[in-house]
Amino acid sequence: MAVLRNIDEQLTEEFKKLPIDYWDFEGEDTKELTHGLHNYPAVMVYPIYRNIIDIVKRHGEVETFLDPFMGSGTGLVEGKLAGFNKVYGTDLNPLAVLLSKVKTTVLKEDSVDIQDKLLRENIEQAFVSSKQLLDNIDNYIAEKGLDVSAKDGWGSDAHVILREYLDTYNSGLKIPDFKNMGYWFKPRVILELQLIKDIILQIENEDFRNFFLVCFSETARYVSNTRNGEFKLFRIKKEKVADFNPDVKIEFYKYLDRNIEKIKDFDKRCNNDCEVSVAFEDTRILDSVPDNSIDLMITSPPYGDSKTTVAYGQFSRPSLWWLDLELMDIEELNQVDNNLLGGKKVDKDFECELSSRTLEKAIKEIKEKDLDRARDVYSFYEDLDKAMESITKKMRHNSYQFWVVGNRTVKEVKLLTNEIISELGEKYGLVEVYDIPRNIPNKVMPSRNSPTNETGKTVSTMTNEHIVVLRKDRE
Ligand SMILES: C[S@@+](CC[C@H](N)C(=O)[O-])C[C@H]1O[C@@H](n2cnc3c(N)ncnc32)[C@H](O)[C@@H]1O
Structure with missing residues (x-):
């Protein structure tokens, strides 16, 4: 030294x-x-x-x-x-x-290409085999008379409602269970996010798994009902929720394309x-x-x-709810700013x-x-x-x-x-x-x-x- x-x-x-x-x-x-x-x-x-x-x-x-x-x-x-x-x-x-x-x-350029190809193939396959499950969810919710923009009902019980729905298909798809999940995410969006997340979690190499989780995290934020361009957690207007139907897979691929370029450039430099x-x-x-x-x-x-300036924890919640990072229990995630x-x-x-x-x-x-x-x-x-x-x-x-x-x-x-x-x-x-x-x-x-x-x-x-x-x- x-x-x-x-x-x-x-x-x-x-x-x-x-x-x-x-x-x-x-x-x-x-x-x-x-x-x-x-x-x-x-x-x-x-x-x-x-x-x-x-x-x-x-x-x-x-x-x-x-x-x-x-x-x-x-x-x-x-x-x-x-x-x-x-x-x-x-x-x-x-x-x-x-x-x-x-x-x-x-991440080495050659391996990035291989992992990327494999990931997309697996996602495509999962979406094909879950087509019915995805296509019928909105009808199921409508038939039950649920309002997807309501705080109570769908807003508070999304987890239970989706579980019942998945059981009718004998689907083993696990879905997260965080507070007010339905207030922040629409039914189809939740299912599509979970399909993608499950495939990412199957990747054995930790560095690649984490890289894809970062792409997933940006996607989860984007397809949530939160207002873009705000650091604090605000939902889009109630009347806009019904018409907000993001295509989760397309959005994920967009972030993936962008990030793959960037990670390859990093390898070169x-x-x-x-x-x-x-x-x-x-x-x-x-x-x-x-x-x-x-x-x-x-x-x-x-x-x-954080409460009166920049709320880092609040900003991160739509991602953290999904990421299952081992650093914190799901109940603690809403406390990040207090620490x-x-x-x-x-x-x-x-x-x-x-x-x-x-x-x-x-x-x-x-x-x-x-x-x-x-x-x-x-x-x-x-x-x-x-x-x-x-x-x-x-x-x-x-x-x-x-x-x-x-x-x-x-x-x-x-x-x-x-x-x-x-x-x-x-x-x-x-x-x-x-x-x-x-x-x-x-x-x-x-x-x-x-x-x-x-x-x-x-x-x-x-x-x-x-x-x-x-x-x-x-x-
Ligand atoms: C202004 S940001 C830093 C931004 C960073 N330079 C960047 O380019 O992304 C301040 C960071 O401090 C972190 N922070 C606040 N209190 C902390 C503490 N007690 N221990 C560790 N990190 C803390 C916040 O979580 C936040 O990420």
Whole structure:
């Protein structure tokens, strides 16, 4: 392991020279290679990671890389492409874990073609042998007088109704049983999804099985009754449900075609021995990463608690309900957001005890306006502080941390997370090297959303971002 040097001056020089729009990436294709395999909320576009990595590599040595809020794995893919020895990522959303694994796994072009052909043949066969089952389901539901857009009846009992239907055909097709399944999925859609899923699950090779599950996950989201383009879980209007009849197989093939191109491109571009560790783990713990081992960290943490900012868990539910990932029981899936940073409110009589004067001032102002919101906000920063402590423990002396953070406004009080991070880091031996402001024309997230969860109610939550560069100044 090479000794890391302090390269503050060189980095500062470079950052100063960069044009103001250097970090905008407006109009660029940010979905190349495996970056485009699956949607995810608030993805940080890959050129940010790539450019930071290039700049740091020009001046210093990097062998190990960490993204402790890896999300869909953008940073891990870039770390692997950069050819580091070891790349680590953690996240508490099971969907993030699956996506990060698949996006960083090279599949050989020849094998991809073979597996793809086999999969399609098996799907076609299954659809032919289940033709009657699929063609008659809508009549069966209509004859029973069920309204497929109703919350009660089909909405709540879809599992029981479908089981009875399948029994009339002596079909052994297993169907999932998550809460309000019929509210989110139509009858034929459920049967078709299950047929495809069963075939994918028969694939023995785990890497291929996971790759196809990612295609399936995008499909499940798309063919569900959820509104596209929303991160929170809202259903399409009741009156639109009856006419929404997606062809599950066609949609699946579309995602498959797209993703096969991307995974093949990744194979062409990525031929190195970089080892990737993807862990389902809380950033406040980070047992999966050895102490004093990381040379470079780049991450975009959440902007605040999931409830009032970006609901990663809620976004992932239509996929997670179907994926049977072993990381969590089906009942726990609806709790993902509560486990993320800021997921649990602090007590009503809390005091601001974190070492940041900027935060203290903001909390005081929010508290005067709305104690409840102040509890959410403080809880987020308390968790972020814990995450900074555990991350820094994993980092080496003179290693660099790049925090890409958004400053949001709560109760008309601006939360200067860039300054707060820098102040919180001091007690862990972190020094601020530079603070780069950036516009976010490309950020895949709404700048307005509804903190109250009410459809149509919007407030501005975020306008710009900062890349805060910190160096660990302690052995
Ligand atoms: C802004 S997103 C990261 C996006 C990522 N850079 C990408 O390109 O997809 C923040 C991520 O932090 C994760 N997260 C929030 N709290 C966490 C915690 N306590 N431990 C681990 N991950 C957490 C969320 O699940 C989410 O995936």
